[in-house]
Amino acid sequence: MENILEVENLQIFLKKNRQKINAVDQVTFGIEKGRTLGIIGESGSGKSLTCMAVMGLLDRKMWQFEGNVSLQGKKLDITKRKQMSQICGNRMALIMQNPMSAFNPVITIGQHFYETLGKPGLPKTGKEQMKKIAVELLEKMYIRDPESVLRSYAFQLSGGMLQRIMIALALAVQPDLLIADEPTTALDLSVQNEIVKILKELQRKYGMSILIVSHDLGVIKELADEVAVMYAGNIVEKGSAKEILLNPSHPYSKGLFCSRPAFSKERLTVMEGQPPVLEERGSGCGFYPRCPEKCEACKAYFPDACTVDRKHQIKCLKRGGDVNGIAGS
Amino acid sequence: MILLKYAIKRLLLLIPILFLVSVVAFGLVRMMPGSAEMAYLQAAGIPPSEAALQSASQELGLDRPVYVQYLEWIQKAVRLDFGTSYINNKEVKLELLGAFKNTMQLAGCSTLIILIISIPMGVLSAVRVDKELDNINRILAFLGSSMPSFWLGPLLVQLFCLRLGWLPVQGMGDWKNLILPSITMAVLYIATYSRCLRNSLLENINKRFVTYSRARGIPEKKIVMNHVLRTSLIPAVTTFGVNFGHMMAGTAVVEVLFSWPGLGRLCVSSVGSRDFPMIQGYIVVMALVFILVNLITDLITVALDPRMRESL
Numbered sequence: 001m002e003n004i005l006e007v008e009n010l011q012i013f014l015k016k017n018r019q020k021i022n023a024v025d026q027v028t029f030g031i032e033k034g035r036t037l038g039i040i041g042e043s044g045s046g047k048s049l050t051c052m053a054v055m056g057l058l059d060r061k062m063w064q065f066e067g068n069v070s071l072q073g074k075k076l077d078i079t080k081r082k083q084m085s086q087i088c089g090n091r092m093a094l095i096m097q098n099p100m101s102a103f104n105p106v107i108t109i110g111q112h113f114y115e116t117l118g119k120p121g122l123p124k125t126g127k128e129q130m131k132k133i134a135v136e137l138l139e140k141m142y143i144r145d146p147e148s149v150l151r152s153y154a155f156q157l158s159g160g161m162l163q164r165i166m167i168a169l170a171l172a173v174q175p176d177l178l179i180a181d182e183p184t185t186a187l188d189l190s191v192q193n194e195i196v197k198i199l200k201e202l203q204r205k206y207g208m209s210i211l212i213v214s215h216d217l218g219v220i221k222e223l224a225d226e227v228a229v230m231y232a233g234n235i236v237e238k239g240s241a242k243e244i245l246l247n248p249s250h251p252y253s254k255g256l257f258c259s260r261p262a263f264s265k266e267r268l269t270v271m272e273g274q275p276p277v278l279e280e281r282g283s284g285c286g287f288y289p290r291c292p293e294k295c296e297a298c299k300a301y302f303p304d305a306c307t308v309d310r311k312h313q314i315k316c317l318k319r320g321g322d323v324n325g326i327a328g329s
Numbered sequence: 330m331i332l333l334k335y336a337i338k339r340l341l342l343l344i345p346i347l348f349l350v351s352v353v354a355f356g357l358v359r360m361m362p363g364s365a366e367m368a369y370l371q372a373a374g375i376p377p378s379e380a381a382l383q384s385a386s387q388e389l390g391l392d393r394p395v396y397v398q399y400l401e402w403i404q405k406a407v408r409l410d411f412g413t414s415y416i417n418n419k420e421v422k423l424e425l426l427g428a429f430k431n432t433m434q435l436a437g438c439s440t441l442i443i444l445i446i447s448i449p450m451g452v453l454s455a456v457r458v459d460k461e462l463d464n465i466n467r468i469l470a471f472l473g474s475s476m477p478s479f480w481l482g483p484l485l486v487q488l489f490c491l492r493l494g495w496l497p498v499q500g501m502g503d504w505k506n507l508i509l510p511s512i513t514m515a516v517l518y519i520a521t522y523s524r525c526l527r528n529s530l531l532e533n534i535n536k537r538f539v540t541y542s543r544a545r546g547i548p549e550k551k552i553v554m555n556h557v558l559r560t561s562l563i564p565a566v567t568t569f570g571v572n573f574g575h576m577m578a579g580t581a582v583v584e585v586l587f588s589w590p591g592l593g594r595l596c597v598s599s600v601g602s603r604d605f606p607m608i609q610g611y612i613v614v615m616a617l618v619f620i621l622v623n624l625i626t627d628l629i630t631v632a633l634d635p636r637m638r639e640s641l
Contacts, residue, residue, distance in 0.1 A: 055544055081549065089546030096541055104538040104556050106563070106634055115555065116545045153635045169545065 002073070003030035004177050004209040005054070005092075010067035012046070012053055012233075014278065020064060021278050024049055025233045027067075028305075031177065031226075036203065036210040038224030038241065040217065040256070042275055045230040047213040048097075051181045054211075055094055056084030072176065086121050093170035097182035099162035103154035109165055110134065110150035116172055137168040141198060160191035167198060171206075178202075180212045184219050196222045217257065221245055226311070229253045232276055232286030234302075239312030250314050252287045285317070293318050331638065332631060339624050346620060347613065351406065354612035355399050358605050365391060365415060365603040372416045372602060389415060389605075402609065411613075412606035414599075421610045424595065429614065431501065432580050432591035439511040439518070439576070447519045451526030451565075452558065458531060466523060473520030482513045482586040499588040510587040514580065518572065522565060529561040536560075563634050570626020574619035 012024035024046040031037045039047045052058050054069055056078040069076045071091060077083055088094070096102045103112060113134040117125060125133070131150070138146035141164040154162060163183060170178055180199065184192040196219055203210055214220055220227060221241070228238035229250065237250040248254045255271040273290040284299045285291070291298065298317050305313040366385040370377045386392045390401070405412060411421035454463040489509060490498045496505050533539065534557050542552045581593030588594075592611065599607035631637045 052540075057540055057543055081543070085543065085546045085548060087546070088544050094541070094544035096537065096544070098537070101537045102541040104542070104560065105636055106560055107555070108635075115542075115547055115551070119545070119547055119551075121546070155636055155639075173546075
């Protein structure tokens with residue numbers, strides 16, 4: 001099946017004191033039409049950065065990119081803001097984490113809608129028409145009294161409400177791809193479930209593809225068809241959701257799923273140590289210092305992705321990864 | 330509705346504040362060194378003999394106890410009668426009103442210049458941050474804020490009036506007379522506001538709601554106008570409001586320099602001639618201006634920033 005979004009060898013560098021620090025390294029993934037890719041990983045693993053880069057939202061003064069991003073087979077120049085602004089909020093839409101600060105506090109929710117619906121590139125609509133569309137969209141998100149919500153300001157509404165409004169705003173342009181960057185992080189559990197339910201329903205109704213980033217495994221499990229696990233700027237393992245969640249293969253994925261709290265009396269296993277700081281990433285495997293299965297070779301070499309089973313890929317020397325003929329022991 | 334209630338509450342607060350101001354104004358004026366009788370006689374051209382001083386004191390009512398003088402003055406002042414000038418016997422109210430109009434003309438013109446120049450300057454500096462334009466602005470702002478008006482004014486006169494002969498040197502006539510004094514006054518504020526606006530724009534340009542607007546594909550120009558500028562103007566308006574009163578009071582130097590018959594010049598000359606009723610009237614008027622301008626600023630801030638409405 002054709003991929004809606006295709007990311008090939010995306011590398012993101014942070015420019016700092018004339019140095020280039022590699023923040024995201026050789027990230028490759030694709031999303032098929034109507035499918036959902038979930039990216040999981042700890043904070044600072046480069047998940048959100050990847051999303052922002054794909055949307056063309058990273059400042060060129062601070063970041064440098066390599067690799068290809070294409071949408072429906074057409075290559076995107078993610079450094080060109082003008083070009084990207086025609087695609088963002090049109091064929092791609094973003095839902096951000098922490099909706100409380102994503103809305104401008106001095107303009108009304110309604111104005112956010114009118115500005116999105118009235119932007120160039122979309123069919124011209126009158127104010128009355130736009131209001132009708134906005135009300136309909138909000139009703140689809142199960143928001144009561146949408147008219148008064150349109151007149152409110154962001155600080156007068158709750159986080160869950162704002163997240164739903166954000167989804168409505170994304171939906172307003174009927175995107176092919178919805179990028180959800182930790183959409184449930186700042187919300188309480190019951191609201192989280194509601195958001196997940198809405199996203200699922202929308203995907204079924206409109207057939208759009210979703211890229212969802214989260215460190216909440218429950219959310220990923222509910223939504224994702226495919227899963228990619230990121231660690232220290234790399235996708236260390238990816239494959240179908242079933243396979244990865246039930247049968248994780250990379251030592252990091254294993255550790256990640258073990259440190260997930262469950263309603264049992266057993267003691268929670270916690271991964272030792274912290275992910276490496278950006279500046280201290282070496283040429284070897286980023287997980288080396290914390291890995292329970294490490295070997296000497298892991299310190300110096302980081303293998304390319306190797307296929308375990310059909311779509312299941314993994315970057316690990318101990319799991320058959322191979323660099324320049326140096327095989328794991 | 331809430332706004333109206335708030336405005337009324339603030340206006341009611343005016344009464345005690347003005348009362349306090351009147352006491353302080355009256356007290357300060359009486360504590361001034363130098364004698365009002367002497368100045369009065371000098372102005373009238375009478376040689377200051379002992380007898381003349383005494384009769385002047387009686388005539389002006391300065392021989393009575395201070396509190397009696399105050400009560401008499403405040404009784405009239407409540408009815409907006411501030412008495413007559415010691416020097417030229419003109420009604421203080423009319424004199425102040427005339428001067429106030431002139432000063433407002435000057436301050437208004439300078440405000441217009443400030444707005445027209447500092448907003449685009451601030452925006453351009455923020456858009457081209459740390460590039461040539463921003464650096465030029467930085468230098469100009471530095472020069473502008475460090476040049477006192479009593480020096481800048483003569484420099485401008487030297488260039489535009491004496492060398493080029495484009496503008497009149499002094500006095501009040503048509504719009505040409507207004508240009509130099511308003512520019513002299515505006516320079517300092519342009520420097521301050523353009524930098525203030527630039528900084529608050531830069532602070533807001535990295536806010537998450539800007540990123541979100543970009544993600545929604547809103548054109549960059551619209552983002553700057555509707556999101557960044559709008560939010561950034563709020564602190565600028567607040568500072569402007571606070572400073573407007575200062576500007577009104579600070580016109581003295583410029584007015585004397587350009588012989589502009591405004592409040593500042595009136596105050597300076599009244600102090601020189603110990604014209605008590607005039608000085609008292611001036612202080613009360615200035616206090617009133619300060620308070621009203623602050624109130625208007627607050628109302629504008631509330632209108633611009635819906636978050637403030639919650640706190641009313």
